[in-house]
Amino acid sequence: MPRSTNARTSAALLAAAMLLAGGPLSRPVLAQERSHPDPLKLLEQADVSRNGWDAFEVMTVIRNYVDGELKDEGSFDTYIKGADRTLVKFMDVDVKGQYLLMLDDAMWIYMPNTRKPIRITPLQRLLGNASNGDVARTRWAGDYDATFKGEEEVDGVQCYILDLAARSEGATYNRVTLWVRKEDSRPRKAEIYLSSGKHYKTIFYDTFGVVHGRLLLTQMTIIDRLREGSKTVMTFTGYTPKEIPEKWFNKDYLEKLR
Numbered sequence: 001m002p003r004s005t006n007a008r009t010s011a012a013l014l015a016a017a018m019l020l021a022g023g024p025l026s027r028p029v030l031a032q033e034r035s036h037p038d039p040l041k042l043l044e045q046a047d048v049s050r051n052g053w054d055a056f057e058v059m060t061v062i063r064n065y066v067d068g069e070l071k072d073e074g075s076f077d078t079y080i081k082g083a084d085r086t087l088v089k090f091m092d093v094d095v096k097g098q099y100l101l102m103l104d105d106a107m108w109i110y111m112p113n114t115r116k117p118i119r120i121t122p123l124q125r126l127l128g129n130a131s132n133g134d135v136a137r138t139r140w141a142g143d144y145d146a147t148f149k150g151e152e153e154v155d156g157v158q159c160y161i162l163d164l165a166a167r168s169e170g171a172t173y174n175r176v177t178l179w180v181r182k183e184d185s186r187p188r189k190a191e192i193y194l195s196s197g198k199h200y201k202t203i204f205y206d207t208f209g210v211v212h213g214r215l216l217l218t219q220m221t222i223i224d225r226l227r228e229g230s231k232t233v234m235t236f237t238g239y240t241p242k243e244i245p246e247k248w249f250n251k252d253y254l255e256k257l258r
């Protein structure tokens with residue numbers, strides 16, 4: 001009899017220890033806490049489809065529509081080097097000689113009729129619903145903290161949902177909810193919010209194409225949630241990896257080009 005009592009006591013103690021240690025008795029709890037992909041890695045992978053190389057040139061065309069009618073159009077020759085240096089050259093005749101320079105968290109616009117460069121922010125509109133940062137600041141991983149929010153289908157595509165909170169002063173937006181494809185981490189959709197919490201824009205990453213062996217973003221559409229009927233389409237062509245002189249990202253040098 002004493003042996004049987006001791007055996008029952010030992011079994012009870014063992015079961016309690018296993019429960020505290022997360023052993024077999026706690027498996028139902030673990031099943032509810034399934035692991036999910038690392039949100040930062042998903043964000044880094046999503047950046048790849050918007051930045052094919054460490055240094056490259058891309059032609060950006062922005063078309064703004066109101067109630068389906070084309071209202072504005074502009075072309076920009078964009079040079080990107082790393083995560084923190086971008087030079088945007090305005091190509092249209094009426095804005096010839098204008099440049100936009102991003103360096104680290106700072107951004108300036110250069111115009112022929114001004115003596116000094118003008119400090120601007122990534123959030124300010126460049127054309128239509130496209131902000132300066134939509135053209136010049138193309139990497140999320142360095143600008144945002146990412147939190148995994150779950151899974152959802154977007155237009156028949158299975159996606160992971162990430163909540164992005166700005167951690168860099170140079171981040172274009174304060175908060176972004178981003179959907180990336182489960183299959184390959186390509187961005188599918190983004191909801192943009194202002195610091196006030198107001199829903200500002202919806203961005204759809206429409207098409208991708210193979211360029212020099214890499215799958216890169218070729219078109220995205222921005223829907224203005226503050227102005228009904230306003231839509232902006234951005235197309236990206238002529239992706240070219242290239243060596244870009246470091247002096248191009250120097251304010252003093254650009255003043256000589258104006």
